Amino acid sequence: MSGLDTQQWFTEVFEPSGSAFGLAITAKLDEVQSPFQHIEIFDTTHFGKLMVIDGCTMVSSRENFLYHEMMSHPALFTHPSPKNVVIIGGGDCGTLREVLKHQGVETVHQIDIDEQVTRMAEKYFPELCASNNDPRATILFDDGIKFMREAAPESIDVVIVDSTDPVGPGEGLFNRAFYQSCLNALRPGGILVQQSESPLIHLQLLTDMRQAMLDAGFAALQTLNFPQMIYPSGWWTCTLARKSEGFSGFREADAAAANLNTGYYNIDIHKAAMALPNFVQKAFANQK
Amino acid sequence: MSGLDTQQWFTEVFEPSGSAFGLAITAKLDEVQSPFQHIEIFDTTHFGKLMVIDGCTMVSSRENFLYHEMMSHPALFTHPSPKNVVIIGGGDCGTLREVLKHQGVETVHQIDIDEQVTRMAEKYFPELCASNNDPRATILFDDGIKFMREAAPESIDVVIVDSTDPVGPGEGLFNRAFYQSCLNALRPGGILVQQSESPLIHLQLLTDMRQAMLDAGFAALQTLNFPQMIYPSGWWTCTLARKSEGFSGFREADAAAANLNTGYYNIDIHKAAMALPNFVQKAFANQK
Numbered sequence: 109m110s111g112l113d114t115q116q117w118f119t120e121v122f123e124p125s126g127s128a129f130g131l132a133i134t135a136k137l138d139e140v141q142s143p144f145q146h147i148e149i150f151d152t153t154h155f156g157k158l159m160v161i162d163g164c165t166m167v168s169s170r171e172n173f174l175y176h177e178m179m180s181h182p183a184l185f186t187h188p189s190p191k192n193v194v195i196i197g198g199g200d201c202g203t204l205r206e207v208l209k210h211q212g213v214e215t216v217h218q219i220d221i222d223e224q225v226t227r228m229a230e231k232y233f234p235e236l237c238a239s240n241n242d243p244r245a246t247i248l249f250d251d252g253i254k255f256m257r258e259a260a261p262e263s264i265d266v267v268i269v270d271s272t273d274p275v276g277p278g279e280g281l282f283n284r285a286f287y288q289s290c291l292n293a294l295r296p297g298g299i300l301v302q303q304s305e306s307p308l309i310h311l312q313l314l315t316d317m318r319q320a321m322l323d324a325g326f327a328a329l330q331t332l333n334f335p336q337m338i339y340p341s342g343w344w345t346c347t348l349a350r351k352s353e354g355f356s357g358f359r360e361a362d363a364a365a366a367n368l369n370t371g372y373y374n375i376d377i378h379k380a381a382m383a384l385p386n387f388v389q390k391a392f393a394n395q396k
Numbered sequence: 397m398s399g400l401d402t403q404q405w406f407t408e409v410f411e412p413s414g415s416a417f418g419l420a421i422t423a424k425l426d427e428v429q430s431p432f433q434h435i436e437i438f439d440t441t442h443f444g445k446l447m448v449i450d451g452c453t454m455v456s457s458r459e460n461f462l463y464h465e466m467m468s469h470p471a472l473f474t475h476p477s478p479k480n481v482v483i484i485g486g487g488d489c490g491t492l493r494e495v496l497k498h499q500g501v502e503t504v505h506q507i508d509i510d511e512q513v514t515r516m517a518e519k520y521f522p523e524l525c526a527s528n529n530d531p532r533a534t535i536l537f538d539d540g541i542k543f544m545r546e547a548a549p550e551s552i553d554v555v556i557v558d559s560t561d562p563v564g565p566g567e568g569l570f571n572r573a574f575y576q577s578c579l580n581a582l583r584p585g586g587i588l589v590q591q592s593e594s595p596l597i598h599l600q601l602l603t604d605m606r607q608a609m610l611d612a613g614f615a616a617l618q619t620l621n622f623p624q625m626i627y628p629s630g631w632w633t634c635t636l637a638r639k640s641e642g643f644s645g646f647r648e649a650d651a652a653a654a655n656l657n658t659g660y661y662n663i664d665i666h667k668a669a670m671a672l673p674n675f676v677q678k679a680f681a682n683q684k
Binding site: 115117119124125127128129130131150153155156174220265271308333335337341342343370371372373374376377379380381382383384385386387389 | 412416417418420440462581621629659660662674
């Protein structure tokens, strides 16, 4: 056995499923109490840097690419022509970087309430912030709920809600009122994307979120699933909600032509992510 | 906060990736040291019973269905007409139960070296043993390596290697000599299936295993991926290796007609499981 017996660990206990996930750490590199949350940065033995917010693992250097790619490329290759994108949350800037890989995108506004998340990301995850100075990007630190409520009607093509869990600052991002603001701000055919937790251990929350999106007036939903090791259960989803019309499908030829530099995402993965297990289909059966 | 602070946990530390996974437990129900390994049974707060072998989480009541379904149905719906099936390992009998859902299967031999695993499964996971008395099933406690070496040539349609990790009793099941025994025992067009660890944290092992299968003479490989919460990284694979000819594809119409009672597996999931991320495709690029 190696020295892991005497190793230090960061462990997140997820109470609702009686499960815990830990990474071996070599040091705590930084820590700040922002007006909104407690942010810690650790160095790990095998996963590079780790950002923890209010005790929950948020981002590791080694495997954040799965989440950031799946939060951006499926929506952007489903919308017929995404030009104006808004990211609510997303302070680590990894989703922003992925969105800016799309040449057709003209503006991206990122609105995270907590400037400290971005300051920590710039320092400890510089690779995620590599596109922060892209002239198409505007990085704001403000209340995303207010931003969406005040956004001009029919001014946005894709809204990506890259938030923490529905507790603390993220709570107001998981309800009908917020979804109605998003719907108003989207152009016809626009798409809202939200991280939608684990199909295995948050199925009720996921189902309720889908219902709130439908109740707000979204016309069609698509829930995509993908692995995400450091989140509870290691299995995660995002949900796409489309305004005005059904999903006309995936711009597969454009995705092939773009040939983005991605670690996880590709055409087959995009299509595969839409396949839902029987137990999930059953939970969604009364929704459309 | 609930009482989880004072909760007892079973935690598996996975040293090669500096990660750990734990489930909250309410009791240790049983424990036995067999001639081969140490087996423990726990009751958990949220995942039903948990079987642990030599400190590694093996089976939980709540989420074993993903693994057992993916170890059996993709191979059985890919082989044109599987009649004679062998399971090496699989002592918890969950894979056996899934295989026996296929009406065309005439015989299944299960060979696990450790009778105590099956005795514990009968007691604590009776649902997994529901088909143990099926007249098509033969449950043997013996050395699977020897069984495959001595099997009549071209007598088996599908061999499923449902083993522990490649340390301890499972070690001899991950090399060229064993794969050659399997190849000899398979009929033309026969399929070997093996659990092949995590694409995220065992990529070298997975790539080496695939190479050993090719070196042994298998003609084509298919690696399928799926979530498995209690295994390291929560993301797992199985690899199908086919004798004599390329994969002629998935018997989709037969899968639709069979309409098996499954929690995870369905036609879309089968096809989705074959989609491989870019970083995995890159690792496999020099193999065929």
